[in-house]
Amino acid sequence: MRVVVPFDATTPKTRLAPVLDAAERDAFARRMLRDVLDAVGGLSQTDAVDAVDVEVVSTAPLDLATDGERDSGGSRRDRPDDSPVTVHVDDRSLDAVVDDAVAETVGSGDGAPLAVVMADLALATPAALCRLVRTDGDVVLVPGRGVGTNALVVRTPAFRADFHGTSYLDHRRAAADVGTVEAVDSFRLSTDVDEPADLVEAFVHGGERTREWLTARFELAVDEDEGRVSLARR
């Protein structure tokens, strides 16, 4: 199965500016991306798909082998599980990238399904992604917090993406117009790491690289009055 992971390599995670500076946001976004790629690659170790062809569509050149360094793009990295990851640079809108990928894959001769997984799903695991790719439906959606769309599987070439604003509701309507639509109920896939309050989820439940990066800089803090838990700088 082809899995597209769109990545903003230019100004990633701007809504984390209250707690991370620009260099930190850049490094943290790459950590999350690599955890997402590991989780997606792990799909090939399950019986949910025959093989997985992972493609990062990045707004700028990107070297996946290192944090914070960049190369001329088009890099390919052989991962422990042998799922190849390809990087393509494409600075068009997310909608244009996804629509083109749908046309190329679902609209092609064999009509293979396409999966799209956001690069900030730091809590993603192969098991959670298994449930996504195993769910039947012409369009299968994972809602994000705040009515976004965190991941989807498309099996009809008639679907068009619209990632602006209330995209989960918009995608549901658009999908219902062209086929069957299903949703996947997963905390791990519904938690995109966008805002400072989301960091605590990545700290506790995130992938290995994400947790390592966060635990070097933050610790859990409990507000005794409110019972609320957040992260505090070490």
Place this chain on the structure above:
Amino acid sequence: MRVVVPFDATTPKTRLAPVLDAAERDAFARRMLRDVLDAVGGLSQTDAVDAVDVEVVSTAPLDLATDGERDSGGSRRDRPDDSPVTVHVDDRSLDAVVDDAVAETVGSGDGAPLAVVMADLALATPAALCRLVRTDGDVVLVPGRGVGTNALVVRTPAFRADFHGTSYLDHRRAAADVGTVEAVDSFRLSTDVDEPADLVEAFVHGGERTREWLTARFELAVDEDEGRVSLARR
């Protein structure tokens, strides 16, 4: 299966004070409770359990038949699916209530399992709860946002509750000391409606009564700069 739903009928949902006044918080909390009870009752229509015995443990007397009215407690309501709901008044701590329920149920002669489901899981559905009660393990946990515990199934009488602070991590450790522990990956069950930002999830994905109450008072608002979606008063 015995399902305990703890309910704060005294000062519910104080962290929603920035957007709901005290009377609204009271009414809204009851709407969510009734949606949770419907979802729990719906378990009896599945093959996950033979029957479901639902018990609200309320900090104060509570009449489930009406919104905002109270009676002398101990009320029983026959619901469409015929799952009886019992209300018990108990103003002790959540830990004491859950520990007693574990002792009475799991520690009793037949060692039946006990489920605990929080009253503010407005997104709960029978399907999501099915996944909870069908997951094997001496203790099965559903993490809440902010490292809380939103629901659990207990199958060992040695487990003790500790709902303060980082309860999900504390419960994992306590459970691992006395048996096997599993977690359920569900956006619907991990979303407790505690803070203003959570209301948008209840508005979009919540149960019927919750959505009806919210849509009468709020509408979706998209911040065009940030792409963030929230609720605005009508």
